[in-house]
Amino acid sequence: MPQRILVIGGGFAGLWAAAGAARALDAADVPPEQVEIALVNPDPFHAIRVRCYEAALDPARVPLDAVLGPIGVRRIEGMASAIDTGRRAVTLRDRTVLAYDRLILAAGSQLWRPPVPGLAEHGFDVDTLVGAARLAAHMDALGEPGEGAWSAIVIGGGLVGIEIACELRERLGAARARAGLPDNAAAIRVLLLDHAAEPGAGMGAAALPAIRAAFAATGVTARGGARVAAVDEAGVMLEGGERIAARTVIAATGMRASPLAALLPESLARDRLGRLKVDGFLQVAALPGVFAAGDIACAAADDLGHETVMSCQHARPMGRIAGHNAACDLLGRAGDRVRFAAPDYVTILDLGSWGAVHTGGWDRAALVASGAEAKAVKQRINAQRIYPPPGGDRAAILEAAAPVIQAAPATRGTR
Numbered sequence: 001m002p003q004r005i006l007v008i009g010g011g012f013a014g015l016w017a018a019a020g021a022a023r024a025l026d027a028a029d030v031p032p033e034q035v036e037i038a039l040v041n042p043d044p045f046h047a048i049r050v051r052c053y054e055a056a057l058d059p060a061r062v063p064l065d066a067v068l069g070p071i072g073v074r075r076i077e078g079m080a081s082a083i084d085t086g087r088r089a090v091t092l093r094d095r096t097v098l099a100y101d102r103l104i105l106a107a108g109s110q111l112w113r114p115p116v117p118g119l120a121e122h123g124f125d126v127d128t129l130v131g132a133a134r135l136a137a138h139m140d141a142l143g144e145p146g147e148g149a150w151s152a153i154v155i156g157g158g159l160v161g162i163e164i165a166c167e168l169r170e171r172l173g174a175a176r177a178r179a180g181l182p183d184n185a186a187a188i189r190v191l192l193l194d195h196a197a198e199p200g201a202g203m204g205a206a207a208l209p210a211i212r213a214a215f216a217a218t219g220v221t222a223r224g225g226a227r228v229a230a231v232d233e234a235g236v237m238l239e240g241g242e243r244i245a246a247r248t249v250i251a252a253t254g255m256r257a258s259p260l261a262a263l264l265p266e267s268l269a270r271d272r273l274g275r276l277k278v279d280g281f282l283q284v285a286a287l288p289g290v291f292a293a294g295d296i297a298c299a300a301a302d303d304l305g306h307e308t309v310m311s312c313q314h315a316r317p318m319g320r321i322a323g324h325n326a327a328c329d330l331l332g333r334a335g336d337r338v339r340f341a342a343p344d345y346v347t348i349l350d351l352g353s354w355g356a357v358h359t360g361g362w363d364r365a366a367l368v369a370s371g372a373e374a375k376a377v378k379q380r381i382n383a384q385r386i387y388p389p390p391g392g393d394r395a396a397i398l399e400a401a402a403p404v405i406q407a408a409p410a411t412r413g414t415r
């Protein structure tokens with residue numbers, strides 16, 4: 001029986017962890033008969049989750065086999081539901097038991113829904129491709145006349161809430177056209193609600209003028225100091241009793257670590273988002289042989305006290321390095337492990353047809369670009385930079401899996 005490196009999750013961290021491990025084994029001339037890499041994911045796709053706010057979802061589904069096949073990683077369709085770190089075994093929902101020698105947890109995060117009555121039943125989301133497809137099907141079926149028929153409310157003015165809000169005016173116009181109605185701006189209403197005094201202010205003072213301009217241009221009414229008390233199929237009720245009619249209500253209320261993190265011993269260190277704390281080599285310190293990467297993990301990003309953010313920006317390099325380190329650890333080459341660091345942090349927020357805003361630094365104090373210039377960078381990231389090499393090119397996939405931190409995106413021109 002070969003030894004096994006088992007990866008849970010096929011998102012940005014998991015896919016690149018498997019590829020990072022494959023690259024390290026390839027470089028050490030270790031044949032698959034000696035070490036197998038297996039990746040568990042509930043469906044056969046690598047989801048480009050960051051694109052879930054877009055109207056067209058097909059480009060966001062990359063077949064996992066197109067990447068894993070050429071590098072010899074076995075794909076297992078399933079959902080991990082129990083982890084026995086003593087026996088070194090993971091149980092899937094269908095009761096399959098998978099033994100491991102090294103485990104990489106990369107099950108990501110999930111939308112956190114506040115306990116608002118009706119939100120779970122009537123609120124849509126753009127957290128996953130499944131959620132985004134459900135929203136798209138709902139919008140395709142809009143057309144029944146009535147109050148709030150062409151109104152949409154986004155609950156939560158964080159990055160995801162802003163990105164989807166800036167798309168909705170256009171998407172509701174397209175839905176009206178499909179229903180044979182004129183694209184009448186006055187009939188369409190998009191409301192972004194947040195507890196904070198001003199939705200978007202969390203992006204920092206440098207980005208706020210761009211966000212305000214984008215809201216005006218894309219028809220978003222941002223309302224701060226709003227607390228949703230209840231949601232039903234016809235709209236929301238605010239605390240204080242105000243009722244707002246809207247056929248479409250979308251929750252963008254934050255992310256929490258995958259529930260898989262909570263299956264591990266309670267004594268392990270976690271942060272307020274439920275993420276497992278990992279050491280500089282992305283290892284769960286108290287659990288020999290267990291690594292974690294992406295949204296399920298919290299690592300130091302630099303020596304200044306910054307920690308990784310739930311982001312594709314950090315999930316991909318964490319995955320590559322966790323995979324590399326798990327393979328080195330298994331091969332007894334601890335000296336070849338690579339320490340994770342992500343000193344440069346950038347934020348590029350899509351602002352719909354207005355453009356985007358690009359800031360630099362952990363405090364987002366530096367405005368790098370805005371409008372069309374930032375949008376070009378955002379589109380290059382979303383449609384090219386974060387995709388695995390196409391065409392099943394084994395050498396290119398292994399090269400892209402090198403355990404390095406990718407340089408920050410160029411502001412213009414080349415990738």
Ligand SMILES: Cc1cc2nc3c(=O)[nH]c(=O)nc-3n(C[C@H](O)[C@H](O)[C@H](O)COP(=O)(O)OP(=O)(O)OC[C@H]3O[C@@H](n4cnc5c(N)ncnc54)[C@H](O)[C@@H]3O)c2cc1C
Nearest residue numbers: 009011012013050079080107108294295310311312313315
């Ligand atoms: C609309 C939206 C826009 C975003 N925009 C940006 C952005 O602009 N920039 C940025 O950096 N980040 C952005 N993010 C955040 C980014 O998508 C996440 O941080 C990133 O996807 C994390 O990668 P991951 O691999 O850790 O988790 P995920 O991408 O969530 O992948 C986890 C994988 O694990 C699988 N899985 C879950 N549980 C199990 C289980 N029990 N067993 C097996 N498999 C399991 C899931 O199905 C999934 O395939 C955005 C997120 C959203 C929703």
